[in-house]
Amino acid sequence: MPKIVDHDQRRVELVGATWRIIAERGLDGATMRDIAAEAGFANGALKPYFPTKDQLLDFAFEHIVAQTNARMAAATEGRTGLDALRAYCHEILPLDDERLSEARVAIAFWQKALRDPSKAAVHARSMEQWREALGGLLGAAGFRGAEAHDGARPAPAAGLDAAVGAIMNLVLGAQITATLSPAQHGPDALVAQLDCLLDGLLSGADA
Structure with a gap:
């Protein structure tokens, strides 16, 4: 039976990883590969959620406001x-x-x-x-x-x-x-x- 993936939870996990990487390396040093690794995902696993770092940043900002x-x-x-x-x-x-x-x-x-x-x-x-x-x-x-x-x-x-x-x-x-x-x-x-x-x-x- 295919594993059920909680996509909302994955997005939240990626936001958490984004915070940690930006805090450590700054925005320019926060690569999608590093964010994926911090969240425990393969690099390609980010694409369905956030095709670009800009889109990830948008979601991260709206998430922290919420x-x-x-x-x-x-x-x-x-x-x-x-x-x-x-x-x-x-x-x-x-x-x-x-x-x-x-x-x-x-x-x-x-x-x-x-x-x-x-x-x-x-x-x-x-x-x-x-x-x-x-x-x-x-x-x-x-x-x-x-x-x-x-x-x-x-x-x-x-x-x-x-x-x-x-x-x-x-x-x-x-x-x-x-x-x-x-x-x-x-x-x-x-x-x-x-x-x-x-x-x-x-x-x-x-x-």
Whole structure:
């Protein structure tokens, strides 16, 4: 009787191998042969799943976004306000080896997306989902926007967009700094930076 192959599981195994090879050798040094060997497959066995390394990278990026989303849902369940907002952001920050490996895949994907509109569109869709979620979490945490110079509040949407942008820049930028300078940007430092930003944004927020 022919062996039943779980194709979805094989794709996930290849993504895991991709993380390890990229982390060790970088994107340019990650050959399809090396990825296949790391996953325990013959080189030709990759072709039905990912004919090119570009397609494998696309799947790896979309997989880590889905994996991050699942962690976010679990981390924020039962939490409210600032606690939920912090927990959500922690799942993007590279605070452990798994999330640091995800960051390396994301950086490799960004490098390709600079010259590939289809990859840039995939990234934009994923990030818009995070932006919308952060906007809701900020509002639930009591964000009211900064005071304007004349004492009047700016339009809430404009203030919220800027706040969400600041958080996105921090958590995504942390993926680069933690990869390049881990000694200066370890987990404790990244959490402290996030707390500093959130405390500033939510200063004077409703209790």
